[in-house]
Amino acid sequence: MAQAKRKLAAILSADVVGYSRLMGADERATLETLDTCRAVFAGNIKNHDGRLVDTAGDSVLAVFDSVVEAVQCAIAVQTEIGDRNVALAEARRMRFRIGVNLGDVIAKDDGTIYGDGVNVAARLESLAEPGAVTISEDAYRQVDGKTDLAFQDLGEHDVKNIDRPVRAYRVIAETTTPIAAKAQAPPDKPSIAVLPFTNMSGDPEQEYFADGITEDPITGLSRLRNLTVIARHSVFTYKGKPADLRQVGRDLGVRHVLEGSVRKAGNRVRITAQLIDCANGDHVWAERYDRELDDLFDLQDEITGTIVTELDVKLVEGEDARMRRSSTSDTVAYDWFLRAQQPFNEFSKQGLAAARESLHKALEIDPRFAAAWVGLGWSHLHDHIACWSDDPAASLKLAEDAAQQAVAADPGFGELYGLQGAILFSRREAEPAIAALEKGVALHPNDSLCIALLGMYSSMAGRPEKALALVEQALSLNPHPPPWYFQALGYAYLFSGRTGDAISSLRQCVEQIPEFLPARVGLVFAFLMNGQEAEAEAQVRDIIRISPNFDFGKYAVRRSPDISAAFERIAAKIGIE
Numbered sequence: 001m002a003q004a005k006r007k008l009a010a011i012l013s014a015d016v017v018g019y020s021r022l023m024g025a026d027e028r029a030t031l032e033t034l035d036t037c038r039a040v041f042a043g044n045i046k047n048h049d050g051r052l053v054d055t056a057g058d059s060v061l062a063v064f065d066s067v068v069e070a071v072q073c074a075i076a077v078q079t080e081i082g083d084r085n086v087a088l089a090e091a092r093r094m095r096f097r098i099g100v101n102l103g104d105v106i107a108k109d110d111g112t113i114y115g116d117g118v119n120v121a122a123r124l125e126s127l128a129e130p131g132a133v134t135i136s137e138d139a140y141r142q143v144d145g146k147t148d149l150a151f152q153d154l155g156e157h158d159v160k161n162i163d164r165p166v167r168a169y170r171v172i173a174e175t176t177t178p179i180a181a182k183a184q185a186p187p188d189k190p191s192i193a194v195l196p197f198t199n200m201s202g203d204p205e206q207e208y209f210a211d212g213i214t215e216d217p218i219t220g221l222s223r224l225r226n227l228t229v230i231a232r233h234s235v236f237t238y239k240g241k242p243a244d245l246r247q248v249g250r251d252l253g254v255r256h257v258l259e260g261s262v263r264k265a266g267n268r269v270r271i272t273a274q275l276i277d278c279a280n281g282d283h284v285w286a287e288r289y290d291r292e293l294d295d296l297f298d299l300q301d302e303i304t305g306t307i308v309t310e311l312d313v314k315l316v317e318g319e320d321a322r323m324r325r326s327s328t329s330d331t332v333a334y335d336w337f338l339r340a341q342q343p344f345n346e347f348s349k350q351g352l353a354a355a356r357e358s359l360h361k362a363l364e365i366d367p368r369f370a371a372a373w374v375g376l377g378w379s380h381l382h383d384h385i386a387c388w389s390d391d392p393a394a395s396l397k398l399a400e401d402a403a404q405q406a407v408a409a410d411p412g413f414g415e416l417y418g419l420q421g422a423i424l425f426s427r428r429e430a431e432p433a434i435a436a437l438e439k440g441v442a443l444h445p446n447d448s449l450c451i452a453l454l455g456m457y458s459s460m461a462g463r464p465e466k467a468l469a470l471v472e473q474a475l476s477l478n479p480h481p482p483p484w485y486f487q488a489l490g491y492a493y494l495f496s497g498r499t500g501d502a503i504s505s506l507r508q509c510v511e512q513i514p515e516f517l518p519a520r521v522g523l524v525f526a527f528l529m530n531g532q533e534a535e536a537e538a539q540v541r542d543i544i545r546i547s548p549n550f551d552f553g554k555y556a557v558r559r560s561p562d563i564s565a566a567f568e569r570i571a572a573k574i575g576i577e
Helices: 019-025 027-047 067-085 116-127 137-143 204-221 232-238 245-252 293-310 319-323 331-345 349-365 370-385 392-409 416-426 430-443 448-460 464-477 484-495 499-512 517-529 533-546 561-574
Strands: 004-016 050-054 059-064 096-108 133-136 150-157 166-172 191-194 256-265 268-277 283-292
Touching: 004 019, 004 027, 004 067, 004 116, 019 027, 027 050, 027 059, 027 067, 050 067, 059 067, 059 096, 067 096, 067 133, 067 137, 067 166, 096 116, 096 137, 116 133, 116 150, 116 166, 133 137, 137 166, 150 499, 150 533, 166 499, 191 204, 191 232, 191 245, 204 232, 204 256, 204 293, 204 331, 232 245, 245 256, 268 293, 283 293, 293 319, 293 331, 331 349, 331 370, 349 370, 370 392, 370 416, 392 416, 416 430, 416 448, 430 448, 448 464, 448 484, 464 484, 484 499, 484 517, 499 517, 517 533, 517 561, 533 561
Parallel strands: 096 133, 191 256
Antiparallel strands: 004 059, 004 096, 050 059, 133 166, 150 166, 256 268, 268 283
């Protein structure tokens, strides 16, 4: 008879999402895919010093001496299976939920394990999203701070056959991004990524200036239809890091990279720039400039024009003027504008307030600085949309006033139409909003922000088939995007009926900006559409905790009487109107 002994162990429990559906559609193909996935589990379990215990049905059970190894194994498995899924049709893709627990088990000599620790791992697995990993509080205590992973506290859950609530944590890894931005092929037309220029001044306070020199060619080149330009947020993920430019080209899907350095001293600026072919690493062009600061705008135009010439970009009518269009001729106003960018891009209530201070100073110097008015408008609109404002209606009005000032200063400034579209949609004027965004994309065809907004609002206006393609286009231009892009992607999935993908995308946004309530609202209704009423209720409670006076009525996301009824049950239970 097999002997039994107790021990503390890390347990990994996994099963296939929708296994019965997959078997019903094609038993042979499903079993072949399952065998492949089991081999992935077996290989990774071995590589992380674990032991495979059981593979009954569609499940996997493994045990490890180390929680860190168990969690790293789980992430490695999800990554590898996710990569393999790319080659399969959507309906044939096999996704696993994985739970990891640290607990007491009864281990027998024949290798089987039993006990409460195993049961909790299985319940954690059931709490995980498809393709994700959920761990227990005891496991979290062991692994937190010992890896590069981050974790989202999912709160306590009452689970079957466990007499105490179980606190769960979702593991956040880069591999959970719904649309992976890796190994992209360059487009047929010329393509470029402008990497962050290095600050050579020796003064960390001048970082904002070097960042501004980086952003200027991105903005100018983005206005050209026959050139693909990677967005600011994605290229700035390489800031301060050594980079293999050939790999950068593959990761971002571009043929050329511009890199350089900036040194600012007194009223003089020195800029070096070099254009590199990512396919072979060759330098296409390189130059060093020493100029007076008053000549900065002419110098920026010269650099941008040289890039267009070297890449043989075919300009259409009016693009040369748009490419060189500057919102101000005042270098001091421009300097204040540059100072606003870093806090603005933090995308937080505090960051937006700090950005406004600098933008107001820029506008005091040059009241016709259209880009500064647009930035100011966005700062107020973000406060309104994210419910960070004490007076959302006033914030919306301030955003609208800033947009009108931008129009008065420069009606041809393409970037203002993204702001206008977002304001109009906030006022529930869907068709005018979409028209404004389409005009913005026409004037600024590489504006990933405007394209992403057009996709999200198209989905909410009942055009899901167009929406997803637009958001995916935005992600190709911004493959390492700011978190709210995953809200746009989530809503596109939500309104096209892909609720599982919607949940994954919206969670990606919430994990990075926990207090961004529009994404949480999307999660509420995605969960309800997916039949996960308990998870929807948890999100509603989080929303009320973050914003006690939150107005659910302004979010017209309810798709059917059943969804509305489910939401009303939650509202009655929690006591919200």
